[in-house]
Amino acid sequence: MSDGCAAPDQDAxxxxxxxxxxxxxxxxxxxxxxxxxxxxxxxxxLDSSGEFTAEVVTGEGGQFRFFAAPGKWTLRALSRFGxxxxxxxxxxxxxxxxxxxxx
Amino acid sequence: xxxxxxxxxxxxxxxxxxxxGVVFVEVDEDASAYDYGHIKGAVKxxxxxxxxxxxxxxxxxQEQFSQLLSERGIANDDTVVLYGGNNNWFAAYAxxxxxxxxxxxxxxxxxxxxxxxxxxxxxxxxxxxxxxTAYEAKPLDWDLRAKRDEVEAAIGAKNLIDVRSPDEYAxxxxxxxxxxxxxxxxxxxxxxxxxxxxxxxxxxxxxxxSEAELREIYVxxxxxxxxxxxxxxxxxxxxSSHTWFALRELxxxxxxxxxxxxxxxxxxxxGVPIALGDEPGEK
Numbered sequence: 001m002s003d004g005c006a007a008p009d010q011d012a013x014x015x016x017x018x019x020x021x022x023x024x025x026x027x028x029x030x031x032x033x034x035x036x037x038x039x040x041x042x043x044x045x046l047d048s049s050g051e052f053t054a055e056v057v058t059g060e061g062g063q064f065r066f067f068a069a070p071g072k073w074t075l076r077a078l079s080r081f082g083x084x085x086x087x088x089x090x091x092x093x094x095x096x097x098x099x100x101x102x103x
Numbered sequence: 104x105x106x107x108x109x110x111x112x113x114x115x116x117x118x119x120x121x122x123x124g125v126v127f128v129e130v131d132e133d134a135s136a137y138d139y140g141h142i143k144g145a146v147k148x149x150x151x152x153x154x155x156x157x158x159x160x161x162x163x164x165q166e167q168f169s170q171l172l173s174e175r176g177i178a179n180d181d182t183v184v185l186y187g188g189n190n191n192w193f194a195a196y197a198x199x200x201x202x203x204x205x206x207x208x209x210x211x212x213x214x215x216x217x218x219x220x221x222x223x224x225x226x227x228x229x230x231x232x233x234x235x236t237a238y239e240a241k242p243l244d245w246d247l248r249a250k251r252d253e254v255e256a257a258i259g260a261k262n263l264i265d266v267r268s269p270d271e272y273a274x275x276x277x278x279x280x281x282x283x284x285x286x287x288x289x290x291x292x293x294x295x296x297x298x299x300x301x302x303x304x305x306x307x308x309x310x311x312x313s314e315a316e317l318r319e320i321y322v323x324x325x326x327x328x329x330x331x332x333x334x335x336x337x338x339x340x341x342x343s344s345h346t347w348f349a350l351r352e353l354x355x356x357x358x359x360x361x362x363x364x365x366x367x368x369x370x371x372x373x374g375v376p377i378a379l380g381d382e383p384g385e386k
Contacts, residue, residue: 042217044307052302053268054279055190069275078307080223 010059024069024090028097029062032081037062038101041079048072077101109352110213110311111184113222119184120144126177126233129216130187130197140226142186142219146175146233150193150341154200162363168204169240176233179206186212186219190309192301195348196341199361203248205241211348217309247347249334249360251368254293255375259386262333263296264325266346267366271338272298274379278338288370291377293336294384297325301342304349317349332358336365 030041043064044055048071056064064075068090075086075097082103088095111119119125120143127145129137137147148154153171155162163171177183183201187194194215201209212219219226249257257263270276274290292298303320304312312320321327333350335343340363351359362369369375378384 040220042221047269049269051269052300053270057188069270076307078217078221080221 010056010063010065021093023067024092024095026066026068026073026075026088026090026095026097028064028075028099030058030064030077030079030084030099030101031062032079033100033102038077038079038081041077041099041101043075043077043099046074046076048074050074075099106314106353109210109348111210112213113218113224116142116184116186116212116219117224124180125182125184127184127186127212128175128177128194128197130185130193131216132189132193136188136216138228140228141231143225143227143229144231145186146177146231148175148197150196154197162200165204165240165242168200169238172238172240173236176236177238178236179238181208183209184212185209186215188216190217190302190305190345191215192341192345196344198352199247199344199347203244205244214308214310221308246358247351247360249336249362251362251364251372253360254334254336254362254364254369257332257334258293258376259295260331262327262331263293264321264327264333264335264343264346264350265292265296265298266301266335266337266343267292267298268300269298269381271366272296272300273381288367289377290370291379292366292384293369294376294378295386296336296378296383297327298381298383299325299327299346301337301345304346311349311353314353317354321350321354329356332360334360334362336362336369338366339363340365 030038032038039060041058045053045066047053054066058064070091073088077084077099079101082101084099084101086097086099088097127142128148129141129145130148132150134149185194185197194211198211265272272292277290335346337343343361347359347361350356
């Protein structure tokens with residue numbers, strides 16, 4: 001049986017099998033308006049047409065991570081502390097983004 | 104079937120936490136989510152350990168399902184309310200199992216764990232112990248489950264709904280974007296399948312859209328033929344359970360099946376037709 005479609009632990013280090021030279025990784029953190037990292041925020045990745053692509057839940061360090069492709073993406077976070085939206089123009093390799101949620 | 108027969112709101116759930124005969128069940132892929140906090144009184148079902156055969160690629164049989172529910176203290180006449188993470192994907196997958204094995208009264212908590220958490224409703228880490236029952240599952244209902252030959256025969260004949268993301272459908276990605284793209288099977292989709300990502304049927308907080316909105320998405324926008332039978336698929340069959348729920352349980356189409364083999368099976372078959380790109384393709 002293949003692994004499920006659910007999101008792996010977002011705090012874990014990148015698995016050794018992930019080839020950062022080949023993959024396009026979008027990663028970052030969610031913080032509230034006090035600057036505290038938010039655990040349990042729902043972060044979704046939307047493609048350039050606004051279509052849902054994937055969703056993960058941030059771990060203890062407020063971290064999220066997606067494996068995507070180069071191009072324009074939108075990040076959307078929902079949390080108990082409010083929402084946030086961010087844009088990323090991703091290139092091959094590691095792309096970092098910070099989301100700050102507020103009401 | 105009315106929406107309230109198959110979906111309960113978070114408010115309803117909160118009011119019925121202690122109602123006799125109502126059993127809350129959390130279903131997750133990540134079984135540790137339950138241990139960090141769950142709805143009061145809810146028991147846990149693990150998507151993989153409890154619902155999949157440990158050796159063959161197949162799911163638990165009638166006897167195994169009976170044993171599982173007996174151990175969890177669920178009786179044949181209980182109202183089972185399922186919820187979970189991932190916008191209820193795995194809860195919808197379990198819902199499909201409960202229907203496959205003939206459970207009468209089963210519902211999904213609308214929005215699942217996500218809406219519950221976003222609403223900041225109470226969760227607990229208390230250990231839940233329910234008295235064992237003698238649950239008797241019915242024989243598997245094949246009217247709800249599609250196998251590979253039936254899927255190939257459905258090309259150009261039935262509605263095929265591919266619920267993966269547009270990039271998976273077109274063959275640009277092999278798996279959802281939060282997973283490493285390490286798989287080796289062929290990319291693309293089953294020819295003539297309509298692309299309706301599962302997410303179109305849900306609101307941002309994980310609740311299902313209204314029946315009017317759903318009909319517009321599947322019929323008016325995607326072109327689902329209401330006069331034909333429908334088979335939904337994804338990569339491994341749980342996102343498509345979510346769409347199966349929307350089509351059969353909310354919109355009330357009678358002949359809707361979930362293809363749990365989904366793309367990991369179809370995309371590995373030798374000699375079957377595959378379409379690439381954003382268009383459904385020809386038979």
